[in-house]
Amino acid sequence: MKDIIEKSIKLILENDRSGGISSIFIGGTIKEEDRTKDSDIDFIGIVNDDFEDDDEKRINDILAQAFTESAPEAKLRVLYESEMLGGSQRGFITKLIPIRIWIKRLPLFLHVWGKKLQTLKTITPYSCAEETEIEIGIIRGYISKWRNDQQGFHYDWIPKAVLYLCSVEAEAEYGNEYTISFQKLIEQFEEMPEHIVHES
Numbered sequence: 001m002k003d004i005i006e007k008s009i010k011l012i013l014e015n016d017r018s019g020g021i022s023s024i025f026i027g028g029t030i031k032e033e034d035r036t037k038d039s040d041i042d043f044i045g046i047v048n049d050d051f052e053d054d055d056e057k058r059i060n061d062i063l064a065q066a067f068t069e070s071a072p073e074a075k076l077r078v079l080y081e082s083e084m085l086g087g088s089q090r091g092f093i094t095k096l097i098p099i100r101i102w103i104k105r106l107p108l109f110l111h112v113w114g115k116k117l118q119t120l121k122t123i124t125p126y127s128c129a130e131e132t133e134i135e136i137g138i139i140r141g142y143i144s145k146w147r148n149d150q151q152g153f154h155y156d157w158i159p160k161a162v163l164y165l166c167s168v169e170a171e172a173e174y175g176n177e178y179t180i181s182f183q184k185l186i187e188q189f190e191e192m193p194e195h196i197v198h199e200s
Contacts, residue, residue, distance in 0.1 A: 022115050027042035079093070100124070160200075
């Protein structure tokens with residue numbers, strides 16, 4: 001895993017034609033207890049507006065060719081600094097999940113290269129009530145894509161989205177620390193064996 005991460009970062013930076021990447025994080029968690037055999041490695045790049053729109057796809061094509069089929073898939077997703085400051089939506093992943101949710105999750109991601117995130121300079125995350133509505137909307141959207149057999153949709157997005165909703169519930173209703181670790185989230189609901197978190 002360490003070799004894949006190091007090689008991926010090297011390839012990402014070597015192929016950043018604009019030099020627009022200022023930071024790289026690993027999205028989600030790479031803890032063994034949170035991963036499945038199908039888990040990939042999502043690199044989250046913080047980029048300025050000089051980063052070319054087609055570079056994300058081009059870099060991902062390079063990453064896809066760099067490793068054997070048995071290795072975890074490595075992908076780059078970018079968040080534009082202008083989005084984080086309140087500008088218009090621009091990146092691929094902020095079409096799926098709003099920037100204010102990414103701002104909440106980013107400090108929990110593993111920082112692997114470049115500048116540390118300055119959250120005080122960004123727009124604020126959603127309140128728990130706002131985020132709940134957003135997460136429910138995301139889940140409904142995923143279910144619609146699944147029912148329509150939409151190309152490019154991954155079924156495992158649905159249980160992941162449910163788990164993120166449960167994390168907001170744990171924070172808002174029970175005063176627990178917001179977490180992106182699904183194993184830690186399951187432990188937070190250990191005394192509630194019927195909770196959906198144990199099925200997701």
